[in-house]
Amino acid sequence: xxxxxxxxxxxxxxGGVHSVSGLGAMLQGAGDxxxxxAATRYMPQLDDCKEGAFVTGIxxxxxxxxxxxxxxxxxxxxxxxxxxxLGYKALHTASQRRGILRxxxxxxxxxxxxxxxxxxxxxxxxRTAVQRASVFAASGEQGHVASxxxxxxxxxxxxxxxxxxxxxxxxxxxxLGSAALHAAEC
Numbered sequence: 048x049x050x051x052x053x054x055x056x057x058x059x060x061x062g063g064v065h066s067v068s069g070l071g072a073m074l075q076g077a078g079d080x081x082x083x084x085a086a087t088r089y090m091p092q093l094d095d096c097k098e099g100a101f102v103t104g105i106x107x108x109x110x111x112x113x114x115x116x117x118x119x120x121x122x123x124x125x126x127x128x129x130x131x132x133l134g135y136k137a138l139h140t141a142s143q144r145r146g147i148l149r150x151x152x153x154x155x156x157x158x159x160x161x162x163x164x165x166x167x168x169x170x171x172x173x174r175t176a177v178q179r180a181s182v183f184a185a186s187g188e189q190g191h192v193a194s195x196x197x198x199x200x201x202x203x204x205x206x207x208x209x210x211x212x213x214x215x216x217x218x219x220x221x222x223l224g225s226a227a228l229h230a231a232e233c
Contacts, residue, residue, distance in 0.1 A: 108120060154228075160216050
């Protein structure tokens with residue numbers, strides 16, 4: 048996942064890469080983030096899944112820093128948790144501070160594709176129907192709320208858009224965000 052600020056960027060990709068320079072180094076070195084995994088780590092029903100690529104450190108999310116309750120964080124798609132962290136890092140690489148943009152018409156454009164978390168939650172048999180019906184599950188399992196979550200946490204008042212165009216999601220939201228800046232929409 049990558050987040051582009053006005054002039055800032057932050058990145059977390061599989062293989063333990065948590066910086067743009069780290070991604071460049073991995074690519075230059077022809078690195079591979081795909082490794083052998085235990086089938087039970089991800090989706091146990093996929094018995095033929097022997098390899099995968101995972102972003103590390105998702106379990107280190109500081110929910111209180113972002114004003115998210117531990118219960119809500121537990122239901123939130125890891126993509127949403129990573130997005131909050133990357134949004135914060137992107138602001139800092141752009142020399143912006145959270146308070147400077149608070150209440151301003153700043154736009155949030157998020158390219159989000161895979162809904163693996165939602166599928167995983169449907170497959171979990173140890174949770175009761177009441178736990179799956181939590182109000183936090185309603186927002187935590189839906190990819191389309193990711194931009195709104197980021198916008199809400201940072202108190203941004205501009206447009207917020209989550210877009211799924213498969214492999215081109217990041218490119219399309221970069222285009223839309225750029226167009227919105229040029230049109231002075233945010």
